[in-house]
Amino acid sequence: MEQLWGGIGALFASWMGKRAVEYRRIETIPHEWGTAVTVQSMLFGDMGDDCATAVAFSHNPATGENTSYAEYPVNARGENVVVGIRTPAPLTTLRPTTRAQPEGWHLRGTLR
Numbered sequence: 001m002e003q004l005w006g007g008i009g010a011l012f013a014s015w016m017g018k019r020a021v022e023y024r025r026i027e028t029i030p031h032e033w034g035t036a037v038t039v040q041s042m043l044f045g046d047m048g049d050d051c052a053t054a055v056a057f058s059h060n061p062a063t064g065e066n067t068s069y070a071e072y073p074v075n076a077r078g079e080n081v082v083v084g085i086r087t088p089a090p091l092t093t094l095r096p097t098t099r100a101q102p103e104g105w106h107l108r109g110t111l112r
Contacts, residue, residue: 046077
């Protein structure tokens with residue numbers, strides 16, 4: 001846990017670093033915007049039909065609508081989705097009887 005908080009602190013401390021300030025100047029990014037940290041847990045989503053991986057967004061990535069959105073592919077890794085090998089399904093299609101990660105059912109309403 002100490003390493004995690006150290007990494008988070010380092011990221012925020014880097015915001016005013018010389019390279020970061022110059023990058024924002026070149027790209028016309030206001031210094032007031034700030035930065036963010038994403039903490040995630042890695043897992044194996046390609047270990048069979050009872051495994052899945054998922055991605056969640058605070059806004060719908062297709063429409064920009066301010067509503068949570070998540071999707072998952074069964075028996076696949078994230079890069080399979082990115083390169084177009086697999087098409088994910090919306091998390092709203094996950095049912096308690098779905099073989100892929102049935103314990104994920106309870107997460108549907110906790111995205112926000």
